Amino acid sequence: MIRLDDVHFCYRQGEPVLAGISLEIPRGLTLVLGPNGAGKSTFLKIVAGVERPDRGIASIDGCDLWREEVAARQSIAYVPEQPDLTPYATIMDVLKLVCRLRRAPVSSARAALERAGLGQLGNRSIRELSLGQRRRAVLAAAWIGLPKVLILDEPLEAMDRAMRGQIITWIERSLARDALVLIATHDLEPFVPNADRALAFQNGRSLLLDALPADPAARLGRLEALSRGLPAAAPTL
């Protein structure tokens, strides 16, 4: 379970991106929605342990991300929108590092690379790859081990159709083994059938919608409305 307790965050003083967010996200698929610049990616960075809240506590399965750093991050797989792997190591070096950190056999790095269609590119630096290949490399890192918390920022962006199918299958399999999946996306349709709840952001406010309509069309309509922005009178968390 992801738990945020009175989390505040801003990039510039006086311009809060998240203002006093408190929420609990249980296992299952949660879609993170909102218009551009609403704070979706920042929220994902906070729960992935990339950014530290200015105030408040973010924890995963009871472990504070900034007090029990290693334990809290042990089960996280984070796929950012910007695939920012270091340009000074090869893709294979990075994947081997992830294997060791997640205590997975080093051979799984090669398997993940093959699965991501980068089998021949393991000895390249990320600078030598296209945007789609860079995103595949970060996905390959997420496939190592059996992470229980998947934090995916626009996972289908820049992916070809085959890879999109592979990503959706991976998410479905992860949900089947009771993982917690957070997806920030504007591309709703592929995830609507599996979504358990939605979390919408706008102007530092958030709304967690726990019960989605069962009817697929109504469900999609509700999610689309949330992705355009929170209604003015929506209750906030």
Added chain:
Amino acid sequence: MFWDASGLTLLRFHAAVGARVALRSFAVLFCAFIAAIMLQVDPAGTVAAIALGLFSDPPSSAVLLMIAALAFLLPAWAAPRVSLGVNGWMRHLPLSDGGNRRGLELSLLIVQFPVVLAIAIFALVARNHGAALGKAIWLQLAVLLSAGAFAALPVRRRWLVLPIALLCGLAAALGSWPAALVSLPALVLCEIFAGPVRTVRRRRRARMFFSFSFGIAWRALGWRLFGAYAAAALPLLASDLFVANNDLRGDLEAGAYRLGFSIGILVLMVILSRALAVRRPPWPWARSLPWSSGRRVLDDALVLALHAAPLAAAGAVVHPEAAMAAAALIPLLALRAAAFMRSAREKRAGLGSFVAEGVFSAGLISLLAWTAVLGLAAAPAAFYGARSAECRLKVTRWLESHHLAAGDTLTWSE
């Protein structure tokens, strides 16, 4: 009672473990020693010079430091090996925490057998050359070896034992026999307050992470390393020329060297940390991986400290004591540089405050050599400061000085 039959059996067991580990290191050290001696123009003369240096009055600091390095490194290497299983299956046997610990201490002392053998050979050589083998040097050596064993002891209160053992070792290596004598009660206190043995994991994972960080830093620095070393060599050369062209003796000479060496180390760290801060900006995605902010800070500090070590070694050739004092500043400077690397891009002064801190520290140890110990003592606080800077860093915030205006976050302007 520890000294009963079961206690002695435990000691024998640990002694055997220590002896086996010592044998593993013996062959390597023996070959390295023979190779180093045979490469000298006069091998026999070199051995005699070392032996006479060790058993002269006062003993040569350089030889004692060499022995100190081995006395500390051998047990540190052996500790994870000899302590394997101490907290596992053996815990169900009727043994006390104290008994376990004392057994481990014995095994870490026995691990130093190759050093003891070398000392015995030097003693024989020195005696053949007519040197008197005074009692004081034996006391110093005994304290040095014991301090080395204590420093590697994996115990609950290692935070207490390690600094005391290091200070005792330093006192025995650089001080005279009274300093070594005073160190003995300190080591006894270590034994009393050390607490139960903790299992040490072999640092494969840590080594792997460090080699990864080191590789990245190495590639990011590239040819800039040569420029950094050339610039850092200038203060060293300047201090040497200053001493050669002025009639300086004793403390004045040492002070000049201390200033030159520490400024050289500072120059190197400033150049390297600036290059790393710009060319290898913080890596946001890596912060989601299961490693700690402390580990990332420590990796950066180690990269800087390892690059500064050759400078200190070069200084030791010219003036060992001044180089030791300057080397004591390395941990503090490396950790402060790691902290400034994280905040420099958000400050108008950039690394300016780090330069000011470094010049102040260098000036201080130049005037008062003993303040180098304060530098060492301040290292833990510097570590926490750097860790806090790493946690506070808003790593994904857009900063013009880092990211190229074209918008590619993997390309940056200098």
